[in-house]
Amino acid sequence: MASLSGKHISYWIDSTPTANFPALSNNLSVDVAIVGAGITAITAATLLKRAGKTVAIIESQQISTGVSGHTTAKLTSLHQLIYADLIKNHGEEKARLYAQSNQAAIEFVAKTVAEEQIDCDFSRQSAYTFTETEDNLQDIEKEVEAALKIGLPATFVRETSLPFPIVGAVKFDHQAQFHCRKYLLHLIKQISGDGSYVFENTRVEQVKENDFCQVITNQGIIQAQDVIVATNIPITDEGLFFAKTYPKRSYIIDARIAKDKAPQGMYIGSGEKYYSIRTTPVNGGLLLLVGGGGHKVGTVENTEEKYLDLENYARSRFGVESIDYRWSTQDFVSFDRLPYIGKLTPLSKHTFVATGFSLWGMTKGTLAGMILADSILGIKNPAADLYDATRATPFLRPQSIKQNLQVGTHWLGSRLKGLNKSLEDVAIGEGKIVTVHGDKVAAYRDETGEIHAVSAVCSHLGCVVAWNSGEKSWDCPCHGSRFNCNGEVLHGPTVKDLKQF
Numbered sequence: 001m002a003s004l005s006g007k008h009i010s011y012w013i014d015s016t017p018t019a020n021f022p023a024l025s026n027n028l029s030v031d032v033a034i035v036g037a038g039i040t041a042i043t044a045a046t047l048l049k050r051a052g053k054t055v056a057i058i059e060s061q062q063i064s065t066g067v068s069g070h071t072t073a074k075l076t077s078l079h080q081l082i083y084a085d086l087i088k089n090h091g092e093e094k095a096r097l098y099a100q101s102n103q104a105a106i107e108f109v110a111k112t113v114a115e116e117q118i119d120c121d122f123s124r125q126s127a128y129t130f131t132e133t134e135d136n137l138q139d140i141e142k143e144v145e146a147a148l149k150i151g152l153p154a155t156f157v158r159e160t161s162l163p164f165p166i167v168g169a170v171k172f173d174h175q176a177q178f179h180c181r182k183y184l185l186h187l188i189k190q191i192s193g194d195g196s197y198v199f200e201n202t203r204v205e206q207v208k209e210n211d212f213c214q215v216i217t218n219q220g221i222i223q224a225q226d227v228i229v230a231t232n233i234p235i236t237d238e239g240l241f242f243a244k245t246y247p248k249r250s251y252i253i254d255a256r257i258a259k260d261k262a263p264q265g266m267y268i269g270s271g272e273k274y275y276s277i278r279t280t281p282v283n284g285g286l287l288l289l290v291g292g293g294g295h296k297v298g299t300v301e302n303t304e305e306k307y308l309d310l311e312n313y314a315r316s317r318f319g320v321e322s323i324d325y326r327w328s329t330q331d332f333v334s335f336d337r338l339p340y341i342g343k344l345t346p347l348s349k350h351t352f353v354a355t356g357f358s359l360w361g362m363t364k365g366t367l368a369g370m371i372l373a374d375s376i377l378g379i380k381n382p383a384a385d386l387y388d389a390t391r392a393t394p395f396l397r398p399q400s401i402k403q404n405l406q407v408g409t410h411w412l413g414s415r416l417k418g419l420n421k422s423l424e425d426v427a428i429g430e431g432k433i434v435t436v437h438g439d440k441v442a443a444y445r446d447e448t449g450e451i452h453a454v455s456a457v458c459s460h461l462g463c464v465v466a467w468n469s470g471e472k473s474w475d476c477p478c479h480g481s482r483f484n485c486n487g488e489v490l491h492g493p494t495v496k497d498l499k500q501f
């Protein structure tokens with residue numbers, strides 16, 4: 001395998017300071033406890049604090065270092081190709097509400113940036129979904145027609161400023177892009193104080209709802225009237241959101257390019273294999289972000305190939321001077337293409353969740369924060385019913401049946417993994433499932449030859465994890481939990497580390 005180019009960290013995280021909030025040290029009580037500190041949590045906290053509520057944000061790692069710190073940060077209601085499908089499956093009225101709520105999220109960010117003069121590289125841009133082949137042209141044309149029908153700012157174009165020809169594209173005007181972490185770090189500064197708190201390095205292990213809510217963490221307990229679980233995928237098993245979505249991982253590289261080679265606008269391809277493209281200003285120059293290579297978490301071991309593919313694509317299409325960064329992240333895809341935002345279960349009165357943003361959570365996380373803040377404040381939000389998290393779930397759609405069957409297959413198939421393999425079979429730099437005294441062990445041998453061995457059985461619901469070579473992590477193919485090579489949780493739904501050996 002050729003060596004990979006670029007620093008292995010998200011540009012958004014590398015270009016911003018750490019926030020350094022304390023961990024929880026005493027039990028306390030607030031109006032609203034908010035679990036997680038990504039775009040959903042911080043938007044909700046901002047609105048609730050503005051409305052006079054006391055809030056506590058509880059983040060297991062650091063502020064905005066989850067998916068919101070690894071995104072492409074396009075703010076658009078053009079979610080590749082979606083409106084023709086939404087109209088077909090949900091009807092014109094619901095598709096219009098989806099469009100309007102996503103447009104409202106863009107305008108919420110724009111207004112917040114303007115009012116608070118947030119230095120976050122926010123700029124208005126057009127968004128494009130393009131095709132380079134005649135095969136997908138009809139889908140593009142249908143999308144333009146559907147988008148126009150529900151009042152979106154869509155046009156069909158045959159030319160863009162991309163440095164290669166396209167066959168056609170749907171273009172939305174007056175969309176936006178930003179540096180999401182700069183935006184969130186600005187907002188979070190206003191949360192602490194006057195009875196409100198922000199905690200980092202504090203993992204929530206359980207949320208209980210009785211007469212009042214209790215958020216049980218590894219550092220203490222927070223009591224609250226309401227709780228928002230904004231952990232990307234809920235860490236609570238109630239509601240079965242891990243079964244109503246599937247985790248999709250995707251890759252990004254940042255390449256330095258000359259300003260005169262840079263395309264104007266934000267782009268995403270269509271069809272089986274596609275790339276996402278935008279630029280961002282950096283120290284007087286420009287970085288080109290190219291994303292792609294999406295797959296279900298835990299189903300690709302050699303993920304380094306994904307980075308190489310992005311690099312080849314960027315070098316062959318754009319005048320790349322250097323590859324500066326590479327990173328990857330994941331989001332949860334909802335089977336009916338609508339996110340889940342609202343009460344955790346039909347019986348919940350005070351516990352709320354948001355998930356299933358399907359890789360478009362810059363707007364959907366923002367609108368989730370808006371809807372959940374409204375629910376807690378007793379304000380009727382026009383989009384709340386559309387995204388109702390307790391709605392009848394399309395378990396029976398072909399895609400969800402396939403994904404759930406795959407989960408079953410992984411569970412059964414993984415029982416056979418690692419048979420007849422021992423620690424000696426693990427080469428330097430390699431991760432393998434091996435058997436030690438009859439137990440399945442996830443073993444990684446680092447560059448110094450030392451073995452890091454943890455249980456291979458996922459601490460969520462017991463599937464066997466799979467190696468991810470690009471990130472040197474153990475990823476669960478069932479519901480997307482991820483762990484570092486020492487077994488520490490990187491991504492939920494699990495809240496427990498892998499067992500040590």
Ligand SMILES: Cc1cc2nc3c(=O)[nH]c(=O)nc-3n(C[C@H](O)[C@H](O)[C@H](O)COP(=O)(O)OP(=O)(O)OC[C@H]3O[C@@H](n4cnc5c(N)ncnc54)[C@H](O)[C@@H]3O)c2cc1C
Pocket residue numbers: 035036037038039040041058059060061062063064065066067068069070071072073074075076202203204205230231232233235248249250251252291328329330331354357358359360361362363364365492495
């Ligand atoms: C490659 C890629 C590119 C993307 N690009 C775009 C884009 O251009 N435009 C767009 O609209 N969307 C995009 N998205 C989607 C978007 O980035 C996400 O939907 C959004 O950031 C999710 O925000 P969130 O608040 O749900 O989750 P997060 O930002 O992950 O926040 C959840 C937080 O909860 C914390 N947490 C988890 N478990 C616990 C626990 N037990 N206790 C306490 N805290 C916990 C995590 O550490 C994390 O910080 C992209 C997604 C991917 C995968």
Ligand code: FES
Pocket residue numbers: 242458459460461462463476477478479480481492493494
């Ligand atoms: S994430 Fe559910 S079993 Fe691993």
